[in-house]
Amino acid sequence: MIRHALIDEKRKTYEWMCLSDTAAAHMGGADYEENPIPSWEEFQEAFEDFYYTESRKESGAVMIIQNGDTEVGCTCYACFHLNSNMAELDIWLKSESECGKGIGSQALKDTIEYLRKKIGITNFLIRPSEKNIRAIKSYQKAGFSYRTDKEEVLRKYYKPELFDTYKDGDYGFDITAVLTLE
Ligand SMILES: CC(C)(COP(=O)(O)OP(=O)(O)OC[C@H]1O[C@@H](n2cnc3c(N)ncnc32)[C@H](O)[C@@H]1OP(=O)(O)O)[C@@H](O)C(=O)NCCC(=O)NCCS
Numbered sequence: 218m219i220r221h222a223l224i225d226e227k228r229k230t231y232e233w234m235c236l237s238d239t240a241a242a243h244m245g246g247a248d249y250e251e252n253p254i255p256s257w258e259e260f261q262e263a264f265e266d267f268y269y270t271e272s273r274k275e276s277g278a279v280m281i282i283q284n285g286d287t288e289v290g291c292t293c294y295a296c297f298h299l300n301s302n303m304a305e306l307d308i309w310l311k312s313e314s315e316c317g318k319g320i321g322s323q324a325l326k327d328t329i330e331y332l333r334k335k336i337g338i339t340n341f342l343i344r345p346s347e348k349n350i351r352a353i354k355s356y357q358k359a360g361f362s363y364r365t366d367k368e369e370v371l372r373k374y375y376k377p378e379l380f381d382t383y384k385d386g387d388y389g390f391d392i393t394a395v396l397t398l399e
Pocket of ligand 1: 242243290308310315317319320321322323344345346351352354355
């Protein structure tokens, strides 16, 4: 199950992403030195308040993933930088103990279903590190296709005036994978 995160949950979602034992799987350290772990201040700049405001859901949002009564992590989507009917997704679980059980792929499926129904999104993009094999596998299980025609795909998704700003992703163009679900 997924639901919109509230503004007073912002700090919690930062801690799950950046201060938990799952952080090392996608940021910081020797493996991901090109994507250092953000400070709380940097996170707040990147995740502006609209991500935590359901009334701005056409621009993007952070969603809380619940497994039964337990909150286990977040999905996130953003649309403001993309062409019409497109969303870029992200996901992070709050603990390694929650990983590898299929929760990630199911939460992405739920987010996609929600976006299709609520705001008419038809094209989905997700960009993990090429080194993050677990994430790539999970996204493929959710229905995403791994793309080798990266530049062509990114030109289709990003607004032309924002292509240069976003094309490198979090890890640089070569190290950032491109997966789509259309
Ligand atoms: C990425 C993430 C969301 C995936 O969710 P998840 O619930 O752990 O993933 P799933 O259980 O749906 O699928 C993982 C798959 O990868 C496989 N896998 C895990 N580690 C692997 C490895 N080193 N090599 C190959 N396959 C691997 C698993 O076997 C599983 O496939 P299977 O179900 O066919 O056996 C979650 O692991 C996570 O939050 N990781 C830390 C944060 C992160 O990396 N976020 C991604 C940012 S882009």
